Amino acid sequence: MSPKWDVLSRTCPSRTSLARIANKWTAMIVITLADGPQRFGGIREALDGISGKVLTSTLRDLERDGLLRRTAYAEVPPRVEYELTPLGHTLHGPLEALARWAEEHIPEVLEARDEFDGQAVRG
Amino acid sequence: MSPKWDVLSRTCPSRTSLARIANKWTAMIVITLADGPQRFGGIREALDGISGKVLTSTLRDLERDGLLRRTAYAEVPPRVEYELTPLGHTLHGPLEALARWAEEHIPEVLEARDEFDGQAVRG
DNA sequence: TCCATTGGTTACCTTGAGGTAATTGATTAC
DNA sequence: GTAATCAATTACCTCAAGGTAACCAATGGA
Numbered sequence: 001m002s003p004k005w006d007v008l009s010r011t012c013p014s015r016t017s018l019a020r021i022a023n024k025w026t027a028m029i030v031i032t033l034a035d036g037p038q039r040f041g042g043i044r045e046a047l048d049g050i051s052g053k054v055l056t057s058t059l060r061d062l063e064r065d066g067l068l069r070r071t072a073y074a075e076v077p078p079r080v081e082y083e084l085t086p087l088g089h090t091l092h093g094p095l096e097a098l099a100r101w102a103e104e105h106i107p108e109v110l111e112a113r114d115e116f117d118g119q120a121v122r123g
Numbered sequence: 124m125s126p127k128w129d130v131l132s133r134t135c136p137s138r139t140s141l142a143r144i145a146n147k148w149t150a151m152i153v154i155t156l157a158d159g160p161q162r163f164g165g166i167r168e169a170l171d172g173i174s175g176k177v178l179t180s181t182l183r184d185l186e187r188d189g190l191l192r193r194t195a196y197a198e199v200p201p202r203v204e205y206e207l208t209p210l211g212h213t214l215h216g217p218l219e220a221l222a223r224w225a226e227e228h229i230p231e232v233l234e235a236r237d238e239f240d241g242q243a244v245r246g
Numbered sequence: 247t248c249c250a251t252t253g254g255t256t257a258c259c260t261t262g263a264g265g266t267a268a269t270t271g272a273t274t275a276c
Numbered sequence: 277g278t279a280a281t282c283a284a285t286t287a288c289c290t291c292a293a294g295g296t297a298a299c300c301a302a303t304g305g306a
Contacts, residue, residue: 005225005226005227005229006226007150007151007154007222007225007226008151008154008155008169008170008171009171010171010172013229013232013233014225014226014229015147015225017225017228017229017232018147018150018151018221018222018225019147021221021224021225022145022146022147022149022150022218022221022225023145023146023147024138024141024142024145024146026145027130027141027145028130028131028141031130031131032131039252039253040252040253040254041252041253046131047131048131048132048133049133050294051294051295051296052253052254052255053254053255053256053294053295053296054293054294054295056253056254056255057293057294063239064235064236064239064240065232065235065236066231066232066234066235066236066238066239067235072253075252075302075303076251076252076301076302076303076304077250077251077252077253077301077302077303078251078252078253078254078301078302079252079253080252080253080254087228087231087232087235090224090228091224093220094217094220094221094224095145095221097216097217097220098141098144098145098217098218098221099130099141101144101213101214101217102128102130102137102138102140102141102144102145103128103129103130103137104128105140105210105213106128106136106137106140108189108210109136109140109188109189109210110136111189112187112188112189112190112210113187113188113189115189116186116187116189117187162282162283163282163283163284164282164283173264174264174265174266175283175284175285176264176265176266176284176285176286177263177264177265179283179284179285180263180264195283198272198273198282199271199272199273199274199281199282200271200272200273200274200280200281200282200283201271201272201281201282201283201284202282202283203282203283203284
């Protein structure tokens with residue numbers, strides 16, 4: 001389709017972009033926001049274990065790439081909502097597929113690991 | 124489907140697995156091997172910029188998870204081939220979709236970045 | 247009066263990812 | 277003889293990712 005871009009090429013911007021979207025936190029955030037806007041605290045709770053600092057910077061990066069929109073309300077205490085942009089929504093399918101792969105194939109992965117580690121000990 | 128696994132849960136093994144597959148090098152390697160077996164040097168060349176050490180350890184991790192098979196031939200100089208397992212092939216679709224997303228949407232991403240950075244200067 | 251609230255930001259530290267360079271080993275070509 | 281070959285491994289180094297903890301600001305409620 002577009003021979004201009006190639007993620008395998010070191011200097012191609014799409015490779016940088018791939019690095020951002022092919023990423024644990026990105027996937028989890030996009031999946032969490034797929035159903036609708038969420039507040040900062042809600043995302044943090046959904047992601048179960050991410051630190052505030054990392055969540056802040058990750059959200060900022062995704063906002064910068066146009067994947068989500070940040071809306072801060074002038075209230076006290078602060079209220080900030082994050083929602084996927086249309087561009088961000090187009091990413092949800094592929095990332096959801098990836099997450100579902102991880103969930104569906106985890107038994108095979110765990111079994112492969114056991115076998116590999118067992119052979120390593122014997123070898 | 125399988126309520127037993129949840130990538131959003133901190134302690135779920137599938138979350139670790141997601142971290143491995145939602146990863147720049149994993150995506151590029153699986154895509155490279157999708158067309159057939161490749162030798163170590165061939166993969167290294169295709170990935171354009173990866174160091175030997177990192178490629179070795181990444182391939183080892185993927186082998187451990189059952190995504191690819193390593194075949195070493197007792198020749199001199201050594202010849203080692205890597206190929207996707209059936210399990211690895213099931214991962215190709217989702218990762219290819221992700222790579223294609225990066226290539227197809229890079230103009231929008233770059234534009235979003237420009238706008239974001241421009242506003243940051245003004246703000 | 248004082249504290250909890252919320253979404254940061256900052257300073258500081260630890261961990262790990264990833265790069266470079268040297269070395270291994272048997273054979274072939276020079 | 278000896279240089280080149282290929283896939284690793286190892287030691288060593290650097291840099292960035294990411295965690296912790298303290299702090300902030302305006303308001304409402306105890």
